[in-house]
Amino acid sequence: xxxxxxxxxxxxxxxxxxxxxxxxxxxxxxxxxxxxxxxxxxxxxxxxxxxxxxxxxxxxxxxxxxxxxxxxxxxxxxxxxxxxxxxxxxxxxxxxxxxxxxxxxxxxxxxxxxxxxxxxxxxxxxxxxxxxxxxxxxxxxxxxxxxxxxxxxxxxxxxxxxxxxxxxxxxxxxxxxxxxxxxxxxxxxxxxxxxxxxxxxxxxxxxxxxxxxxxxxxxxxxxxxxxxxxxxxxxxxxxxxxxxxxxxxxxxxxxxx
Amino acid sequence: xxxxxxxxxxxxxxxxxxxxxxxxxxxxxxxxxxxxxxxxxxxxxxxxxxxxxxxxxxxxxxxxxxxxxxxxxxxxxxxxxxxxxxxxxxxxxxxxxxxxxxxxxxxxxxxxxxxxxxxxxxxxxxxxxxxxxxxxxxxxxxxxxxxxxxxxxxxxxxxxxxxxxxxxxxxxxxxxxxxxxxxxxxxxxxxxxxxxxxxxxxxxxxxxxxxxxxxxxxxxxxxxxxxxxxxxxxxxxxxxxxxxxxxxxxxxxxxxxxxxxxxxxxxxxxxxxxxxxxxxxxxxxxxxxxxxxxxxxxxxxxxxxxxxxxxxxxxxxxxxxxxxxxxxxxxxxxxxxxxxxxxxxxxxxxxxxxxxxxxxxxxxxxxxxxxxxxxxxxxxxxxxxxxxxxxxxxxxxxxxxxxxxxxxxxxxxxxxxxxxxxxxxxxxxx
Numbered sequence: 001x002x003x004x005x006x007x008x009x010x011x012x013x014x015x016x017x018x019x020x021x022x023x024x025x026x027x028x029x030x031x032x033x034x035x036x037x038x039x040x041x042x043x044x045x046x047x048x049x050x051x052x053x054x055x056x057x058x059x060x061x062x063x064x065x066x067x068x069x070x071x072x073x074x075x076x077x078x079x080x081x082x083x084x085x086x087x088x089x090x091x092x093x094x095x096x097x098x099x100x101x102x103x104x105x106x107x108x109x110x111x112x113x114x115x116x117x118x119x120x121x122x123x124x125x126x127x128x129x130x131x132x133x134x135x136x137x138x139x140x141x142x143x144x145x146x147x148x149x150x151x152x153x154x155x156x157x158x159x160x161x162x163x164x165x166x167x168x169x170x171x172x173x174x175x176x177x178x179x180x181x182x183x184x185x186x187x188x189x190x191x192x193x194x195x196x197x198x199x200x201x202x203x204x205x206x207x208x209x210x211x212x213x214x215x216x217x218x219x220x221x222x223x224x225x226x227x228x229x230x231x232x233x234x235x236x237x238x239x240x241x242x243x244x245x246x247x248x249x250x251x252x253x254x255x256x257x
Numbered sequence: 258x259x260x261x262x263x264x265x266x267x268x269x270x271x272x273x274x275x276x277x278x279x280x281x282x283x284x285x286x287x288x289x290x291x292x293x294x295x296x297x298x299x300x301x302x303x304x305x306x307x308x309x310x311x312x313x314x315x316x317x318x319x320x321x322x323x324x325x326x327x328x329x330x331x332x333x334x335x336x337x338x339x340x341x342x343x344x345x346x347x348x349x350x351x352x353x354x355x356x357x358x359x360x361x362x363x364x365x366x367x368x369x370x371x372x373x374x375x376x377x378x379x380x381x382x383x384x385x386x387x388x389x390x391x392x393x394x395x396x397x398x399x400x401x402x403x404x405x406x407x408x409x410x411x412x413x414x415x416x417x418x419x420x421x422x423x424x425x426x427x428x429x430x431x432x433x434x435x436x437x438x439x440x441x442x443x444x445x446x447x448x449x450x451x452x453x454x455x456x457x458x459x460x461x462x463x464x465x466x467x468x469x470x471x472x473x474x475x476x477x478x479x480x481x482x483x484x485x486x487x488x489x490x491x492x493x494x495x496x497x498x499x500x501x502x503x504x505x506x507x508x509x510x511x512x513x514x515x516x517x518x519x520x521x522x523x524x525x526x527x528x529x530x531x532x533x534x535x536x537x538x539x540x541x542x543x544x545x546x547x548x549x550x551x552x553x554x555x556x557x558x559x560x561x562x563x564x565x566x567x568x569x570x571x572x573x574x575x576x577x578x579x580x581x582x583x584x585x586x587x588x589x590x591x592x593x594x595x596x597x598x599x600x601x602x603x604x605x606x607x608x609x610x611x612x613x614x615x616x617x618x619x620x621x622x623x624x625x626x627x628x629x630x631x632x633x634x635x636x637x638x639x640x641x642x643x644x645x646x647x648x649x650x651x652x653x654x655x656x657x658x659x660x661x662x663x664x665x666x667x668x669x670x671x672x673x674x675x676x677x678x679x680x681x682x683x684x685x686x687x
Binding site for chain 2: 057064065068134135136137165168169171172173174175176177178179180182183184185
């Protein structure tokens with residue numbers, strides 16, 4: 001557990017999953033949950049130091065009530081990265097974590113070296129309204145995956161034999177925290193700031209994502225000055241799970257290049 | 258005990274196939290189902306029924322706020338209350354309530370409620386509500402995770418706007434105002450405030466800290482309320498406060514008729530209509546972040562007074578009229594039976610403020626008017642003595658005094674005896 005006291009913002013106790021050594025990489029997880037030590041994270045950690053904090057308000061990470069808006073989140077991650085004593089870091093942000101990663105690249109251009117956005121929220125396209133990511137559970141589940149949903153989705157949830165309600169409360173708390181930035185529409189003004197991003201950016205997108213049509217990824221590419229698209233076919237909202245090899249290759253090639 | 262007249266303004270001409278075709282009574286209901294002329298007729302009917310209730314001695318006339326739903330078509334209760342403020346004499350105007358987080362800035366609430374208090378001569382009860390998930394998160398797009406914080410900030414701002422003598426500045430997270438100076442102020446410096454809840458300890462502590470009246474506003478009767486209301490009174494006791502029944506309000510559907518068989522004949526269809534047209538799919542009813550983790554755990558762990566199966570049967574219309582009655586979802590029958598059932602309920606729950614739902618579903622106006630008449634003359638007068646020894650700072654002094662002077666009394670020839678046995682349904686017909 002990492003504790004951060006940010007003056008005039010608040011106190012945060014944050015769970016950080018960490019593995020590997022070498023060049024640092026910050027991974028920001030998606031709107032549903034932290035993926036725990038998922039296969040793709042372990043593989044990314046084979047030749048670099050991966051730091052994957054759990055977003056405040058998710059699981060055991062605290063402090064979400066101190067966030068007034070998404071700028072506070074960006075400042076929080078800036079402090080967190082600086083607390084690790086690194087002078088630059090590559091950032092991979094998935095889903096809601098993509099929105100935060102892009103905001104971080106805007107407010108901390110000196111810290112963010114390369115940026116990878118994966119099926120990122122943060123934009124709204126009037127001509128292609130994205131469906132409600134908090135909609136009926138069976139509809140959301142069907143929308144998220146290209147193929148059959150996996151038996152278990154990557155998670156850092158640890159069942160508690162003494163608490164039969166732990167899983168329900170875990171999921172509700174995580175999604176509840178996401179509503180701060182995604183309800184009713186996952187647009188907190190990022191469009192106006194994307195043109196300020198200096199970092200070379202790769203926009204990875206599972207093309208069958210029923211929550212975010214490909215046009216959203218194309219819009220990120222259009223708005224970020226130095227960005228290119230890496231579509232991943234036969235993958236939905238979680239390309240790192242449905243197409244782990246392609247995902248890891250695309251990300252590592254971009255970060256090494 | 259005090260009585261507050263209430264009805265959900267349920268649209269009356271939804272097709273018989275409605276419950277099957279439209280899984281939700283809110284948010285995305287097809288607008289084509291609602292005829293605006295018919296809605297207008299419905300509003301005029303409710304105003305007439307509440308004017309009648311005022312003449313019959315109800316202590317309060319309750320109006321509520323819901324959005325984008327055919328179950329309760331009252332998006333602004335303040336508008337309905339304004340119609341009543343100028344056309345009724347005695348009863349309190351129980352605005353229960355305004356969904357504070359939806360008004361930006363919430364000074365709108367402070368102003369409109371002050372207007373109502375002035376227009377009615379100090380008869381306002383100010384209800385502050387969180388609002389249902391469908392009202393707040395869906396119809397008005399408030400992030401569920403911000404709802405409570407917005408509510409509390411608004412509550413503080415409104416209360417200060419009513420009571421601070423000088424203009425003041427307010428620098429909140431959601432509201433910034435340089436000059437707060439509401440005009441006019443309410444007749445009652447701070448009107449009585451009621452806050453409904455669904456059983457969370459946080460809301461119990463709020464109402465006890467602030468001396469608000471707590472409302473457990475469910476349509477599922479005594480058995481369902483029992484564990485929650487017990488929890489509330491335990492909390493009152495733990496905190497060393499007076500267990501004054503007047504700090505608790507409770508809703509009950511009531512169907513009075515000359516005989517029990519007549520009650521079933523007159524109200525049966527409307528009761529079924531009411532319960533089968535209020536469904537909401539889970540993702541509308543329980544969006545993430547709407548309920549705190551602690552409250553959610555309480556809900557999961559609390560013993561259920563009414564089984565989920567019985568609730569589902571009620572909303573699928575699978576209960577008979579007397580099963581609805583037996584489960585306590587309605588209290589039906591002759592005036593004698595109804596007053597005994599209500600006395601039992603009020604004593605067990607320690608309820609001093611009974612919100613009586615006298616119209617339900619697509620009930621015809623003449624039946625609702627008869628319900629009012631029978632209740633106002635044959636039920637309420639027999640129950641007014643209950644809790645009479647307790648103070649009631651949760652109703653306006655003006656309505657207390659005026660209703661006490663004007664309400665119908667128990668007829669002098671009536672024998673004032675309460676048998677302990679409750680007549681069984683249909684028992685009084687022969």
